[in-house]
Amino acid sequence: MPTEILMPALSPTMEEGTLAKWLVKEGDNVAPGDVIAEIETDKATMEVEAVDEGTVGKLLVPAGTDNVKVNEPIAILLEDGEDAGSINGAVSAPPPAQAEAPAAETPAPEAPAAVAPAALEIAQDPDVPAGTEFTELTVREALRDAMAEEMRRDETVFLMGEEVAYYQGAYKVSQGLLDEFGDRRVIDTPITEHGFAGVGVGAAFGGLRPIVEFMTFNFAMQAIDQIINSAAKTRYMSGGQMGCPIVFRGPNAAAARVAAQHSQDYSSWYAHVPGLKVIAPWTAADAKGLLKAAIRDPNPVVFLEHELLYGKRFDVPKLDDYVLPIGRARVVKEGADVTLVSHSRGMEYVMEAVAALEGVGIGAEAIDLRTLRPLDTGTVINSVRKTNRCVTVEEGWPVCGIGAELSATLMSEAFDDLDAPVLRVSAKDVPLPYAANLEKMALPQVADIIAAAKAVCYKE
Amino acid sequence: MATAPKAASRRRAAAPAPKEELLKYYRDMLLIRRFEERAGQLYGQGLIGGFCHLYIGQEAVIVGIEAALEDGDQVITGYRDHGHMLAMGMSADGVMAELTGREGGYSKGKGGSMHMFSTEKNFFGGHGIVGAQVPIGTGLALANKYKGTDRVSFTFFGDGASNQGQVFEAMNMAALWKLPVIYVIENNQYAMGTSVTRATAETHLYRRGAAFNIPGEEVDGMDVLAVKAAAEKAIAHARAGKGPIVLEMKTYRYRGHSMSDPAKYRTREEVPDAREHHDPIEHVKKMLLDAKFANEDELKAIDKEIRAEVTEAAEFAQSSPEPAPEELYTDVLAEA
Structure with missing residues (x-):
């Protein structure tokens, strides 16, 4: 059966091109790998090679034609023993359907939620048996x-x-x-x-x-x-x-x-x-x-x-095999007025702030994230549903930080529970300086946390 | 094997090979060639997206090495990986369907041309970052040694990757710890559009490990028998616990770096010259005909069989459905 040679796509973005030159003529025999034409794309002039063996039966698109669409037949290749007379049927054949078929077969999911990742089932911390040393x-x-x-x-x-x-x-x-x-x-x-x-x-x-x-x-x-x-x-x-x-x-x-x-x-x-x-x-x-x-x-x-x-x-x-679940935050101290969320060394600052806030009548709930991915947003959201206020604390920079992620999550998941905007305490937005005074200023301070907690509680 | 790097003479006279062996190489190389030609065609039809780096011209390298390795030896390479997968026994259907991004592909359509794997066939990828597979292949060798097996890791990379810093870092550790890794540099002479002479101060790439006392050998990568002989020597070296070794395969790619590369950085004569005088498949074909192991008709029949296999793979790659929408979120993490 005669084979159609189609206008090839020669870059990930090409939709049409110019058939610059034919390097074969009708009646020529070609073998796989033979260069048969030159095509100008939006980026370069490319050589087109034959994939199948056969005789060039007909050149359908003359050299120099602009705007030839990808997948348009440009020539007909005949197998051994076929003559040009067998071309007619092939030329009028519909263009190959496979290019558009696959995309159409799969309907788009009805709603993004239909394919959302399943919520991770994360175990609670194992109970430490009574009497454990x-x-x-x-x-x-x-x-x-x-x-x-x-x-x-x-x-x-x-x-x-x-x-x-x-x-x-x-x-x-x-x-x-x-x-x-x-x-x-x-x-x-x-x-x-x-x-x-x-x-x-x-x-x-x-x-x-x-x-x-x-x-x-x-x-x-x-x-x-x-x-x-x-x-x-x-x-x-x-x-x-x-x-x-x-x-x-x-x-x-x-x-x-x-x-x-x-x-x-x-x-x-x-x-x-x-x-x-x-x-x-x-x-x-x-x-x-x-x-x-x-x-x-x-x-x-x-x-x-x-x-x-x-x-x-x-x-x-002192247990033989003390293994904790990844992905579970820990409420370190309960409190009713404001949620303070941090991780790693940030918890040192947070615990100092919790003690100080207690002295001024603010009951802070302290959450240690422990795992940052997967992030235990559930524990934070539950806490904010109770306290209605949240301050995040981290030693990283503020832009696109863990606090930014938590703020966005609280805005979308606990908007109606918030009585104040979430505030972030972080490192300052500078490379960390060497000088002792500047270094201290660049890192989050307990005083910053106290001030932020008071601000979200609308207290002086 | 000498410890000091030493060049082998190019195109050395290969020992005569038996009929069945030559026929197998002919068939294996032809499968890669026809597969790649078809992949190029499907790319032209818009059925394969993104980047698509064809292996045409380099077939003797992986086919010669595959002939030397044994069960359990591992292969890892960069992004020009279709030939390696076919030679390692991965199915043409599964590779082609990955190229078209379909469910039946080796990575369920999520990896594409540059990212395919088969742990069953000991093929560890398919890596898209130039040179990244070199430390990884070295790590496979570390695991082999740690576990006390005598398996060897064949770590392939190109002349371009041979300039990456992590290649030297990995070589240093491999030599220091005597890891059973064989570094196969496929020197096809162009890192995308930059020739070796324009990118590398030392163009004898078999000397890449010289600073770490890693022996190296230059091999005619267009001659499947030379490749196999070099691989056998290298395997004996690595299995004996003598550590890594470098094989520089002098080879040539006929096509551009990827499908969208017009390859204008080389002369018009260069490619036809390689095809005419150094083609690895023609080389084996000539040996088969000269030794009267096969006649033209028999070889044509093999070609026909391979075309049928490739056509079937192309059809499978078009009929296999796109991955289900649910696949978007699977395989990110393993269940703990």
Whole structure:
């Protein structure tokens, strides 16, 4: 049967073009790969190659014709033994229908809600049995214990990063792990964040459960392509075939007097990305329970720690296997007048503000988000339904931050419950300065939180 | 294998290969060629969207390597990946249907030309960011070593990617930890429109690992037997625990970088010259005919079979439905 050669689309945006030149004439034999014509698109002049073998039966569009639509027949190719007489039927045949058919077959979903993601069922924190003993641990020790317990439990879990093994961790988080697990499972890497993040992703694709430590998340900017493009997106792009169970962890946000390049808070950067889970704990108990959960999770998890919390002591339940649910905020203190929401070190400021506000007769409810993706908006909304007021607190910059996200959520989900606009307390919109006085000014202050809480309560 | 990088002579005389082996290479390379030609055609009809990077001209590289590897050895590459998938035994139907963005595609239509995977066939993608697959392939090798298997990771990248920083970072770790990874540089001489000589200070890419004492070899990537012989040596090296090795495959792509590239950065004579004098399929065809392993008619019959397979794949790729709207929200996260 004669085959129609159609005007090809030669770029993602091309709709029509000029048939500049024929390089074959009627009666010529062509083989796949032979250049048969030149076509000018909106971007360039392209050569068109034959796909099938045969004889050029008829050139339907003369050279030099402008505005030839994509998929319009431009020539007829005859197979062995066919003559030009068999062309007639083919020329009048309707244009191929396949190009428009697929789009028409699938009706658009009736409402976006019909295909909205199912709400995640997230468990509550497990009950700590009555009579459980608590030990006081630093956040540093809690993180180390979490890793050690998971490495004992699962042979595929290993730790890699700069100075994690022989140096015992740049911040001593991995202290003792080399002695217990050896250098097969506690691996010192060269200072090549981009490379070792990618090696970690590959190991996860290969069936292991890597914990990749960044000396700080500021250095993970070198590696963010691997975290987002490779770790977060590959499951989706593979139609669910490829899993990437990996934890990227390390200190995030401001430390003390290390200036802008070592002080950024990446909470909102990672919380923005579908395909990741993002955790930023405050207490040692949450650090332990959530890091254990992160290591067991089949997805890539970004685990944001805080250098200034590593040495803080908190009570941690003495349980064999203390694992907390990812995606669940915690109401740290109940109150009736205003909801204060934060995470990580922001909770230190919040708890100071709660005490101060109590002194002036404002009962503040304090919520620790703990997980930033998926964000437990339900707990925040429920609280605001009670208090009708909300102040968000974070060490990140204000623009497109966690507070901005919470404000938008409250506006759309709890508009009628709000008695005042949501206020945000954040780092100032500048790179973090080195000078002690300026650094202090740039970070959120307890006084800022108190002022914001009073403002939303319409109190002096 | 010498530890110092050393160039092999180009187009060395390949050892004679048995009939069945040559016929298999002929068939495998022809399948890729015909598949790609058809993909180009479907792109022209608007049935394939976005970017579409064809492998035409480079077929001997993956077919020669596939002939050397064993079950469980892994392959990972960049965005010019259709040939690798077909050679690894992934179905033409599933690959073509992914190109058209349909439910029957390997990624259910969510990945497209540059992002396909088959864990069953040990094909780990299909990666769109130039060079990103190199640390990932190195990580696959780390997992192999960690688990105590003797499997090898074939990590493919182009001459363009060979300039990326993360390639060197990965090579350093692979050499340091003696990981079983074989870096296959497909040097098709153009990084999009920039020739190797305009992009790379050291154009002998088999020396890319020299700073880390990684041995390298230059291979005629248009000769499937040379590719297979080099791959076998490299596999023996990697399996023996000697660490990574670089194979520079000198090859050539006939088409533009992608479907929308008119390839004006090279001379008009360059492509026909490669086709006429170095075509990897013609090379095997000649060996088959010279050795009287097959006659023209028999080879034509193979071509016909392959055309039928590709036509069927193209039909499947057009009849498979678009993904259901519900698929928009699936596969983002695994259930914990």
